[in-house]
Amino acid sequence: MQTLVQRSFASELRAILAVANKEWTIFRRYPTWIAAFLFWPVMFPLAAIMTARALGGPSGAGFGAFAQLAGTPDYVAYIALGNTVYMWMNITLWGVGLTLRNEQMRGTLESNWLCPVWRISMVVGQSLQHLATSLVFLAITFVEFWLVFGVQIVRGNVGLVLLVLALLVPCIYGIGIIFGSLVLRFKEPNAMVFLVRGLVMIFCGVSYPLAVLPGWMQTVAQYIPLTYAIQGIRDIGLRGASLAELTPTLMPLAWFAALLPILGFVTFTVTERRARRTGALGQY
Amino acid sequence: MTTVTPTLTRSTAAPAVQTNGHHAAASPTMVEVRDLRKVFPKRPADTRPLWRRLLPGGRPAMEEFVAVSGVSFSIQQGEIFGLLGPNGAGKTTTIRMLSTLLEPTSGTATINGYDIARQAPLVRQNLGAVLTGERSIYWKLTGRENLEYFAALYHIPPQTAKQRVSELLERLDLANRADENVERYSSGMKQRIAIAKALLANPPVLLLDEPTIGLDPQSARNLRELILEIKNEGRTILLTTHYMEEADQLSDRIGIIDQGRIIALDTAANLKRSINQLDSLQLEVENFEPSLVETLTLMPTVENVISHSGEPTWSLALHTTDSRALLPEVIALVGSRGGQIRAMQVAQPTLEDVFISLTGKQLRD
Ligand SMILES: Nc1ncnc2c1ncn2[C@@H]1O[C@H](COP(=O)(O)OP(=O)(O)OP(=O)(O)O)[C@@H](O)[C@H]1O
Ligand SMILES: [Mg+2]
Numbered sequence: 001m002q003t004l005v006q007r008s009f010a011s012e013l014r015a016i017l018a019v020a021n022k023e024w025t026i027f028r029r030y031p032t033w034i035a036a037f038l039f040w041p042v043m044f045p046l047a048a049i050m051t052a053r054a055l056g057g058p059s060g061a062g063f064g065a066f067a068q069l070a071g072t073p074d075y076v077a078y079i080a081l082g083n084t085v086y087m088w089m090n091i092t093l094w095g096v097g098l099t100l101r102n103e104q105m106r107g108t109l110e111s112n113w114l115c116p117v118w119r120i121s122m123v124v125g126q127s128l129q130h131l132a133t134s135l136v137f138l139a140i141t142f143v144e145f146w147l148v149f150g151v152q153i154v155r156g157n158v159g160l161v162l163l164v165l166a167l168l169v170p171c172i173y174g175i176g177i178i179f180g181s182l183v184l185r186f187k188e189p190n191a192m193v194f195l196v197r198g199l200v201m202i203f204c205g206v207s208y209p210l211a212v213l214p215g216w217m218q219t220v221a222q223y224i225p226l227t228y229a230i231q232g233i234r235d236i237g238l239r240g241a242s243l244a245e246l247t248p249t250l251m252p253l254a255w256f257a258a259l260l261p262i263l264g265f266v267t268f269t270v271t272e273r274r275a276r277r278t279g280a281l282g283q284y
Numbered sequence: 285m286t287t288v289t290p291t292l293t294r295s296t297a298a299p300a301v302q303t304n305g306h307h308a309a310a311s312p313t314m315v316e317v318r319d320l321r322k323v324f325p326k327r328p329a330d331t332r333p334l335w336r337r338l339l340p341g342g343r344p345a346m347e348e349f350v351a352v353s354g355v356s357f358s359i360q361q362g363e364i365f366g367l368l369g370p371n372g373a374g375k376t377t378t379i380r381m382l383s384t385l386l387e388p389t390s391g392t393a394t395i396n397g398y399d400i401a402r403q404a405p406l407v408r409q410n411l412g413a414v415l416t417g418e419r420s421i422y423w424k425l426t427g428r429e430n431l432e433y434f435a436a437l438y439h440i441p442p443q444t445a446k447q448r449v450s451e452l453l454e455r456l457d458l459a460n461r462a463d464e465n466v467e468r469y470s471s472g473m474k475q476r477i478a479i480a481k482a483l484l485a486n487p488p489v490l491l492l493d494e495p496t497i498g499l500d501p502q503s504a505r506n507l508r509e510l511i512l513e514i515k516n517e518g519r520t521i522l523l524t525t526h527y528m529e530e531a532d533q534l535s536d537r538i539g540i541i542d543q544g545r546i547i548a549l550d551t552a553a554n555l556k557r558s559i560n561q562l563d564s565l566q567l568e569v570e571n572f573e574p575s576l577v578e579t580l581t582l583m584p585t586v587e588n589v590i591s592h593s594g595e596p597t598w599s600l601a602l603h604t605t606d607s608r609a610l611l612p613e614v615i616a617l618v619g620s621r622g623g624q625i626r627a628m629q630v631a632q633p634t635l636e637d638v639f640i641s642l643t644g645k646q647l648r649d
Pocket of ligand 1: 324350375
């Protein structure tokens with residue numbers, strides 16, 4: 001009896017695409033996401049923007065201090081950019097992290113792992129699909145800020161913006177895969193999402209300049225890649241920074257971009273091995 | 285309520301009966317399991333909050349739990365081998381080790397000659413497995429989408445895959461619902477998609493964990509027929525069940541497993557023959573005096589007594605070495621204490637009786 005399996009590098013890639021395609025099909029069949037995608041990009045930063053407006057006073061007199069610390073008076077774009085990166089991280093945590101957990105709970109995780117495909121390929125495929133939907137989310141955000149506030153949140157040198165994004169993607173998905181692995185292991189996704197996004201929310205200067213944080217918190221911020229990405233995008237768009245000016249911000253980001261996917265792979269592999277020993281995979 | 289009251293005439297841990305030799309000459313061995321063991325690390329429940337658990341130290345000490353305790357058997361090509369055992373016997377754990385989802389603690393096994401520990405990808409290529417039944421497929425996808433998806437994960441070339449998927453949908457009688465979401469399927473149809481998924485790569489070996497659990501009797505019957513058809517294609521099948529009729533009907537040979545050990549292994553006929561000297565005397569009694577169970581158990585030819593207390597009728601099953609002599613005695617005894625016998629029969633031993641005589645307990649309660 002001859003099996004129909006024909007393994008090759010191409011077939012592994014096809015499997016990854018099949019995973020992404022399956023995720024997309026399932027995603028499409030839960031229509032609630034459309035509302036969320038239209039609603040959150042503007043709603044989420046709105047609280048911070050309105051707070052800023054109130055503190056700035058009717059004539060905008062209070063913005064002087066902000067402009068000095070932030071390097072720009074454009075507080076709407078400033079807050080919107082930080083919040084958008086935060087939201088991207090957030091939907092990735094829920095997305096990649098919870099997709100694995102959901103598969104584990106539904107029973108499909110094991111039925112995927114019965115196949116000869118590499119187990120990491122499933123995660124890569126899922127990340128691909130999440131990346132694609134996240135780019136749609138970013139586009140919607142951009143358009144909405146333009147329509148609602150008349151503010152173009154991304155501006156300046158497009159090449160540099162793309163460079164920052166290219167470095168940010170591996171960071172976000174590396175963290176997403178580490179996070180997903182830990183969720184498989186500890187099975188408490190909600191508590192863990194709150195922990196991670198709380199860190200990002202407070203330490204990365206999502207809605208305020210880092211300079212307002214106490215010294216020790218600024219030190220913590222240095223160890224979170226999103227800090228550099230947010231700062232980089234703001235510098236490009238709001239201050240017209242050049243590549244040379246950006247280098248000190250982008251170098252640490254590049255290191256994170258190289259290390260986090262590797263760390264993600266290692267965490268996933270260790271979790272998967274451990275699950276095979278303890279049998280924890282099939283439990284929920 | 286069910287109680288089993290064994291007498292002490294028979295040991296409860298009978299040695300395994302091994303008869304692998306009968307088949308070995310005829311056809312090649314497709315599944316070979318040698319002394320497989322699985323010990324789970326088990327930590328007593330940790331009730332501390334998550335943040336505390338993430339910090340090192342202070343955790344309750346690990347304990348060990350032996351789920352599978354040295355299981356050996358082999359399955360020849362084209363054979364259906366049934367693992368029959370009660371809840372928690374270690375059936376699923378055994379199957380999960382064979383399908384490379386779990387690492388054995390010790391022991392070895394091969395599938396179509398490939399070692400489950402050292403050649404896991406090759407094992408997965410040669411294996412179709414249905415472990416969690418209808419939960420192993422995506423309910424938000426159609427039947428066809430499910431199969432095409434898994435075909436890609438099995439590295440089946442796209443053209444071959446399309447053809448194979450249509451062929452299987454046709455074959456399993458799912459073609460006309462193939463483009464509907466699985467969530468709208470009946471349990472039986474979901475189970476068939478799960479089996480189609482396992483057959484995608486045309487594997488020589490199939491592992492089925494409780495294939496008919498949760499199905500209505502008609503669907504279960506259809507599924508058993510399907511399993512026999514799959515066997516007749518020359519595939520080798522290992523299935524687990526805790527329905528003795530199912531094991532009896534499907535399996536060429538049966539391993540009875542209890543508490544992680546195979547306690548008997550043979551054809552259904554031989555297993556039943558091994559306790560042929562035992563009859564099963566079954567009674568339905570109204571106004572039964574419960575203390576009589578004890579008395580019946582102590583009668584010399586009685587091996588054990590199983591009693592179901594119902595209102596108003598009790599059912600009793602006695603394993604006896606001499607039903608002829610026992611029958612009048614039992615009738616007299618029950619009657620003397622005000623019981624009215626409503627029905628009575630002497631039955632041939634079933635696999636259930638084999639299990640009871642080996643372990644002193646029932647397969648199901
Ligand atoms: N991952 C695990 N960690 C700890 N113990 C486990 C694990 N998986 C199974 N067990 C235990 O091992 C024993 C055997 O379980 P298993 O699922 O193999 O039984 P089974 O024969 O399939 O029973 P059932 O008929 O209920 O499906 C059970 O007592 C179960 O609680
Ligand atoms: Mg089981």
